[in-house]
Amino acid sequence: MKRALGIAIAIVIVVVLGALGWFVVLAPGPLDFAGGQTVPLAEYKEANPTGVPGALANAGLIERGEYLAQAGDCAACHTVKGGKPFAGGFAFKLPFGTLYSSNITPDKETGIGAWSDADFLKAVHQGVAPDGTRLYPAFPYAAYTLMTDEDVLAIKAYLFSLPPVRAATPPNTLSFPFNQRWLMAFWSAFFNPNERYRPxxxxxxxxxxxxxxxxxxxxxxDCHTPRNPMQAMDHRRKFMGAVAAGWKAYNLTPDKETGVGAWSDETLAKFISTGHVEGYGTASGPMGEAIDNSLRHLKxxxxxxLVVYLRTVPPISDPALPAPRTALASASPKDGTAEADARGAELFAGACVSCHGWTGKSPVLAIATFTxxxxxxxxxxxxxAQAIVWGVTRETPSGPAVMPAFGHAYSNTEIAAIANYVTKRFGAVPSAITADQVAELRGQASQ
Amino acid sequence: MITLTINGESKQLDVTEDTPLLWALRDVLGMTGTKFGCGIAQCGACTVQVDGQAVRSCMLPVGAIGEGSKITTIEGIGATDAGARIQKAWLDLEVVQCGYCQSGQIMSASALLAATPQPDDKDIDAAMAGNICRCGTYVRIREAIKKAAGVA
Incomplete structure (x- = not known):
């Protein structure tokens, strides 16, 4: 008996050490795939890769900070839809409770108005608030830690140039042990190297x-790389696609079928900067927001x-995805509509076809084309399913474009029927999403 | 300047490319037969035809319409064969109640008849599902389409 217990304990220790070794000690960093030598920024002889692009070389501190804040997409989490910029309160719905983003306007009491430069640097690079409170890695300090002090402080200067907003951050509702902020010290020790970018x-x-x-x-x-069991990015599977905030962030690697390997440089650049290319679909959900808040502002x-960099990431296939179908669907509603699809087809005819067409090519707006x-x-x-539930709101070069949210109008059964009809009619492989899964998806989306 | 061909006539409009066709029709050209309903392509009241296809004009930016494309509105649909037959059937069966959605209904029904001369119930469902009628004239609409097609 004692002996069996001893063996069991030994096995547990080996498994824990093995996991620590695999996920922590041996885990590659985000840039290790590139090989070669890295040097401190000060010793790098080529053009400075940090700061703002040449087009903004003569810009003032606040303007540079604004550009960098857009590039870092601070607004994605610190601005609530319809709320005051950077006033926080964005809810991350996690399996173990809800986490709220903080107010980063210069309000002295509820925002960061009382923070010194050193305070701000410590938060952005190390995930530690001025009072020593550990921040949760939903704030991507393990990425921002690569930013130069100069760039972080330019962002601070920009934020401090904005009007202060008095808005207390709602208390988190995380369950034990996730409500123990001090545990994040271990997470940071393992997963945040606290090191600036090395060219x-x-x-x-x-x-x-x-x-x-x-x-x-x-x-x-943070969205496109799958996470390990400790919720840190698993860079062995860098950019292969993952689920974040209830939406799938697709494969960004140069894999030909399931990534962006078959996209030309022009297509990729256009998609990243506008969120739509004919024949490649439209960014919606969190990626649509990332384009609207951040990427479309980049020079x-x-x-x-960015395209040059993405091309060099090792290609990895996402086994969950087929190569996309690029052919139009039939113009006739009867083609490809079996008895089993009747409910989905009926709902599609009533609510969807006027913008998306029976072929998948939109008769009204190019960004509504499915092909x-x-x-x-x-x-x-x-x-x-998420797009049907929440709708899509996008900024386009010719103004805002909106797909209405149908989450209140249709039941989970109906949304599942429409989603399955859409993937069958327009995609390479039909889906079989259920009403229960749609209900789960509703609960996962952050807002 | 945007050039559009509407009911066979070439029109010059001083509007931006992102102006919805419905705005151009109603507010710039004064062609008020096409109605505004929901503004998000969910009701069908604003339906017109672009090259014979039924399209919701509230969501269609004029810049997205090719210069060679032919736009037909309720004011001009009677000049087409299918449109004339649909309008006659509409009168014969007194389809209309309040009438607000009916120009859109007629535009969708005419496009259906031109593309599918002998539509069955499923064709009618698929083509007309996006045109909503608060008065509930659906039964008469179905009957009138069949009458116009000669399948009733």
Missing amino acids: NTAQSAEWNRGAYIAEAMGHCG PEDIKA GARAVNDPSARNV
Whole structure:
């Protein structure tokens, strides 16, 4: 008996050590895939990959800070839809409770108005508030830690130039042990190297700029890289696609079928900077917001650098996805509509077809075209269902474009029927999403 | 300046490319036969035809309409064969009640008849489902489409 207990304890210790070794000690960093030598920024001889692009070389501190705040997409989490900019209160709905983003306007009591430069640097680089409180890594300090002090302080100068908003952050409702903030000290020790960006001398200056934009600022991996059991990014599966805030963030690697390997540089640059390319679909959900709040504001030279960088990430196939179908569906509603699809087809005819068409090519708005979109080619139908529930609001070069939210109008059964009809009619592989799964998805979306 | 061909006539409009066709029709050209309903392509009241296809004009930016495209509105649909037959059937069966949605209904029904001369119930459902009628004239609409098609 004692012996069995001893063996069991030994096994547990080995498993724990093994997991620590695999996920912590041996885990690659976000940029390790590139190989080569890295050097401290001060020793780098090529063009400086940090700061603002050449187009803004003569801009003042606040203007530079605004650009960097957009590149870091601070607004994604610190501005609530319809709320005052950067006043916080955005709810992250997690399986173990709800976490709220904080007010980062210069209000002295409820915001960060009383913070010194050192306070702000410590929060952004280390995830520690001025009073020593540990911040949760929903705030992507493990990415922002790569930012130079100068860039962080430019962002601070921009935030402090905005009107202070008095808005207390709602208390989190996390359950034990997730409500123990001090535990984040261990998480940070494991997963936040607290180190500034080190340029890679084996790569071009443009690549280094793209890496800085993607890793230090845009924190693409926070949605597109799967997480390990300790909720840190697993860079062995870098950018292969993951679920975040209830939506699937698709594969950004150069994999030909399930990633962006088959996209031309122009297509990729256009998609990243506008959120839509004919034949490749439209960014919606959190990615639509990332384009509207952040990426569409980036200068073309930064978008180009981002593309150069994305091309070098190791290709990984997402086994959950087929190669997207690029052909139009039949113009006749009867084609491809079996008896089993009747409910979905009926609802689609009433609510969807006027904008999306029977072929999938929109008769009214180019961004409403389904053809080639990853979402309709995703056999989980996750993003299709989320788009139906929450609708889509996008800024386009010709003004705002809106798909209404149908979450209140239709039951989960109806939304599942529409989503399954859409993937069957327009995608490569039909989905079989259920009403229960739609109910779960409703609960996962952050807002 | 935007050039549009509406009911066979070429029109020059001083509007921005993102102006919805419905605004151009009603507010700029004074063609008020096409109605505003919901503004989000969910009711069908604003339906017109672009190259014979029924389209919700409230969501269609004029800049997205090709210069060679032919727009037909309720003011001009009677000049087409399918449109004339639909309008006659509408009168014969007294389809209309309050009438607000009916120009859209007629535009969708005419597009259906032109593309599918002998529509069955499923064709009618698929083509007309996006046109909502608060008076509930659906039964007469179905009957009138069949009468116009000669399948009643």
